Amino acid sequence: MTSQGQQGRIAQEMAPDVYRLELPTPFNVGAVNVYLVKGEKLTLVDVGPLTGEAWRALTTGLDEIGVSVEEIEQVLLTHHHVDHCGLLERVRKISGAKTLAHPLAAPYIELDEEFMDFHDRFFTELYRQSGVPQEKMYIIERFHQLINTFSEASRIDVHLKHEQIVPGLPQWQVLYTPGHSQSHLSLYRATDRLMIGGDHIIKHISSNAFIEPPRDRSGVRPLTLVQYRTALQMCADMDIEQVLSGHGEPVLDHRELIFARLRKNWERTDTLRRMLGGGEKTAYELTALLFPTLYEKELPLTLSETLGHIDLLTILHQVDVREEGGILYYSV
Template structure:
């Protein structure tokens, strides 16, 4: 397994593409469909004697352009199979438009968040400036569901559905002993029987907490979905996670529990905003939490605030008139709104 890092100035920093080149050749994710990123990927593959035309399979963690954008171009040159979870497939095969390309969906979303007109125009201008070609050409896709097995590069990948950041975000569990020359992380720690590792996509990142609410507005109950995904990662106790951005995560269960605790803290901050300021929209809560935002964060800030407000509304802690949220229960048990894990005590008090 080889990690190829690609430049990314638009989203969450360097993208990771993973090359599996055993009996066949496969990629986990691809990078965004921009000329300089394509050149980065071609150069990274060439270092290992691989060209786009040699790729037999592309396995996508999710639909976002910085992960799936080049899938169609690779497929056009190689006739590779492109695998993506059934919930994200329409955004990879081109049958559904993402938020940044759908004006009707934008209007509906921004109305729900209470976003002012000037900020809508600012965000739309950003979309228009950076998003025109990010998704690349559509790909013919093969869909899968949770628990399905995919043979990629001679390695069996188990699909582990981890929704929240997107509806179909999927990690792929694998036995590192199936990869020629790959020393399992568990062996590095002196374990007698190294365990599974995970291609995590954006379900788990080493430096950031993946956005929920704004990253995929199709997700129903995004924070609840993501909290359950984090709890699932903790329960699986992977030896290592290989994320969609930046470096390997050597203690994925601890990282997942830390992010889960971060969301408990953020929920308390949202409640404080409503207690101090009275009824507020997702946009107003976002401003109180994050201040002034720019570029993609104009989407992610209110989306994150909405995800927390929506979670509180589902629990009956707040109520909404469709845009503004009013506190109903001033002293809820926030911990009870999230799944518990065996590592909660180890991370209590951390902001993630």
């Protein structure tokens, strides 16, 4: 089966029982890949954003494979970001499919109001501590606009955990690969060393270790960059022939790519430490220095990256922190 870029087709056969469907998104990351896996249960891995364009591409791609939405028996989410889960409820209503995902995806998928209130309080405090100007706090509301525009409330029927076998797909094993998202899962099949990696490993871009609220709602945020590095190292130790990513082309040299990303990661940490040599700075100020052309447009992503590198320096006792007026100032 040919790819969309070759002869206008949306679906591409990646293995005898695994098909990639490339769906358009309105986001800077570009198209998202979802995967149809044929097994004991016909499984769709991710569904794309809630847009008419993505829906038409999904139904057209399934038709090219000879499958209809009504035949989907279960949807497995790699994580809860809207470009991967937005069409979930629409697929469920038509097919009656069950949803499988990590339990930490649940409040985002269900649009739990209590959690969303906690989410806003968490980020308000985080951004205030980071020195984000008050006029830029609108990014918290923009998150809600994003969710309400490109997804709708749904539900998760089956919670998945690390190293369990995927229900209905007995050859596939669940891997918990947090960092990009607290709910992020990958799938691995040992028989042909195939991995469906979501946004964990992407060929053309380094996944952002995005800060999210803590699972226990304690206010103590997870160290997402540390999580991401650990999950990458876990995958580097595995025998993987091919990673089918959530965006872009398959990764055929996962170890080489992972080691390059880890090296570049430390280089950015060193860059941030050198920036602090000129005097103490807030996380927001460091973000502006690290990402001068991007930080205003993508502040949640770039600030997450900066805070991740501060976390690494903190673990190594290479940074000092001072609090004044509720704002944290870092120095070396």
